[in-house]
Amino acid sequence: MSEPVTVDARGLRCPLPVIRLARVARDLPDGATVTVLATDPAARHDVPAWARMRGHTILAVEDADDGVTAISVRLGAAPTP
């Protein structure tokens, strides 16, 4: 199990948070977990849409009080139970 990775995309406007996340995800193995921090309101819709298009799994979407949304993604499909 690799260490969780965080991508800081705060202050970036769409589509840059998704692009920054995809760049980091490219170099990680399936099963790795990446969390992206974003302030752009489109990220909460576009990160899940990107994950669906790329076959990744959304683990959590959390809104903090300071307007930052943290979205955690597990790369690759959900393991079959």
Next chain:
Amino acid sequence: MKIKLSLIPLSSPPLLGLLTSSFVSFPHHTTSTPFFWADPRRLHSEGRRARLLLEGAREAIAGAVGARTEEVDLFGSPTLALHAAVRGVARGRRRAGRDVVVSAVERGAVLEAATFAAAQPWGAPGRRVDVPVDRLGRVDLDAWAAAVTAPGAAPAARQPANGEVGSTQPTAAAHELARRAGVPLLVDAGASLGHLPVGDAWDVLAADPGDWGAPGGLGGLVTRAGVRRAPDWPEDEDRWSPGGVFVPAALAAAVALQDALRTRAEADARRRELVRLIRDRVAAQTPDVEVVGDAEDRLPHVVTFSCLYVDGEALVGELDRLGFAVGSGSACASSALEPSHVLAAMGVLTHGNVRLALPRDVRADEVERFCDVLPDAVARVREMLGVQGL
């Protein structure tokens, strides 16, 4: 001179000729002001004639939707009509309930009016109840049934078809559910009237003449007799639409509607085929694109797709440079900070969005040319962002 192809309706040049002739065919008065610009509320002969023309316009709209002339009210814009519909019916129904049920993909004017009406101090505060949609933009009928039968539901609102993504809705089923619960249904036919049959599954129907090819500056509302409504605005001679409307705008809307209905079957078949062509070619020839909305059950003229890793503003600009005027629901392509609530509610990509609404007179060769240039245009925008291989 290069003529730009508009893939969103900007104006309708052939219509202008039609309207001019319709104006000119009426007997002109000798004063410097043509009579149809007179205030229809005045009792002088010019005013009375303007009143007659206004009545004629209402009659034409009533005829197009199977209603009576007195059920039609006209407003200065579609937004004002939608506001008046939600506010008036919510207040009229205040003793039955305070909640306003809306589908999550209604136009912003409906959503905002619902929030506003539910918060008015006419008793216990209500709330706006959003009914979710699926990936294709279709309202979840079970959730709709639960929302309209819940205690406290006053009016409910949903479109027959969404103007942003084109998907149509099971309107008859939704109306039946609302009817059984005694909840009046507002149907925003703004994107449908003139393009699709609107049927009779509604209690209040909103119309957008700009969408059927009329000049802007008008909105329509048809309220079935028996729907209880009460204004939450000051009294006026025009009770439902304070201040009334500009008579030539109403006349133009009626003429344009009759023209749209007369040519609908032909325009429908032609544009459906072009929409299918665009959807197929975009999906096949541009990588990482989501073509949005139902493939078959849709408006005949609307196409929407979203391109992964693409800045919507840059793509609109690139297509503009190539001679195509297109719309977009991406936040990065408008002054809004939020992306399209319709795309968001559907759970599809909101960035890199392109929206086309094919005008009636769109040419097939121009549509083909759009499809030819799109893949490279998207590739260039992606290159600027350095996203190859992601």
